[in-house]
Amino acid sequence: MSVTIKDVAKKAGVSPSTVSRVIAEHPRISAETSRRVREVMEELGYHPNMMAKSLVSKTTRTIGVILPRPAEELLLNFFFYELIRGVLAQLTRAGYDLLMAGGSNEREELDTVKRLVRGGRVDGLLLLYSRSSDPVIHFLREEKMPFVLIGRSLDYKNVPSVDNDNIQAAYDATNHLIAQGQKRIGFVSGPASLAMTQDRMAGYTKALSEAGLPFKTGWVVEGEFLLESGYRAMASIMSQPEPPTALVVIDDVVAFGVLKGLAELGYRIPHDVAIVSFNNIALSELTMPPISSVDVGTYQLGYTASQMVLRMIQQEDITSRQIIPHRLVVRESSLRSVSIR
CATH class of the missing domain: 3.40.50.2300 (Response regulator)
Structure with missing residues (x-):
């Protein structure tokens, strides 16, 4: 028989609603209560229903990564794996999942981004490229979707980005x-x-x-x-x-x-x-x-970009462009x- 939220609440000595607030990371829950509830969750092997949580909190705990076309070429380059390693390190620490998507041409890329954003499938996006007259950036700015560009925008000022000089x-x-x-x-x-x-x-x-x-x-x-x-x-x-x-x-x-x-x-x-x-x-x-x-x-590029988009989701102030040193x-x-x- 699967463990329920009531089982966790009973063992932790709190109400089921308090457990729900801990799972949702409600700011009014004390650090001590949150720690105790999470220890019980781990002890009992309780895993929250993330889909149900998303419906309540209106968040997905998922960040999308938009791959440049053609994506199959990127997957042959070791630079990509080190970049994603940095992205995952930060997202995992923050309790977020990663979703990778792309398209074989400009129209497919834009359609993919529209589907993710308007379908409520991600809380934010990372773009691994920057091209001239990029409709994806234009769309994301209009939708006010949190996103960070790894690179430099050729057309827009003040685009949140992480780059090298x-x-x-x-x-x-x-x-x-x-x-x-x-x-x-x-x-x-x-x-x-x-x-x-x-x-x-x-x-x-x-x-x-x-x-x-x-x-x-x-x-x-x-x-x-x-x-x-x-x-x-x-x-x-x-x-x-x-x-x-x-x-x-x-x-x-x-x-x-x-x-x-x-x-x-x-x-x-x-x-x-x-x-x-x-x-x-x-x-x-x-x-x-x-x-x-x-x-x-490369690792720091991915890590910093993830950190920035998570801060944007939390509506924290960020520096619009961060430069990673090279040697x-x-x-x-x-x-x-x-x-x-």
Whole structure:
């Protein structure tokens, strides 16, 4: 026979309504009463009916994560798992569940968000991307739905967001290569519509300009956040009459493809081509050679974004944009051991 709320109330020496208030986290319930009731709930193995609780409290205790399209590409990138690990750590601590959703195109993404919001299935949302003229952000602002963007909005001011200073991060990565004596530096980019790509491109070009080094369109290749994208980029970028001797790469997984492509073309890393990438995922130090990478605090991005959206749900004041510090982790891939050609 299943344990009921009356069983918990009897053993804890309180009324069933008090147990209900503890479950709903009512502010007038003392910490001592709440602790005693929750200890009895655990002892008896009582689990609240969350659907019934939602009907009473008008909350779902669920946060939605909207995946960028195509979501299957994101799931191939280790950056995503570290980000979600940070999200889950905060949500679990706060007693919230996570729901992931997305769409294969812009219309499907917006339809999904409308279904979640208007269907009352989530209390708040996390967006893992930022694009130009994004209808999802426009809809969420109109609906006054709590949401936090991991990244930077290209169109709206004061959007709650957690981000890195991607201009400075790319500037630092490029300057590291310049400090190594590199003069022909290329850039393996992400989708041009993303704010992150635009910011990292800006940091790269700023560093080149300040050093008086050339920017050549043939040394810049746009792609996706996939190993295959980095691999394909090498056939194009290294076929230039005067190819670059160093590369800034948008993402570690893309850099894995760059390593593969360069090896097949007969280039040695770092002797012929030096590489710096971003995200510092665990596998970046296990490649041959290990990859220099900008650590963007991926776990902290997810954790802080979750923390912000929960505070918004509680109608607490937040700083609209939080910046997570980055640091360059230098490894063998960017340290030239022979003279520059």
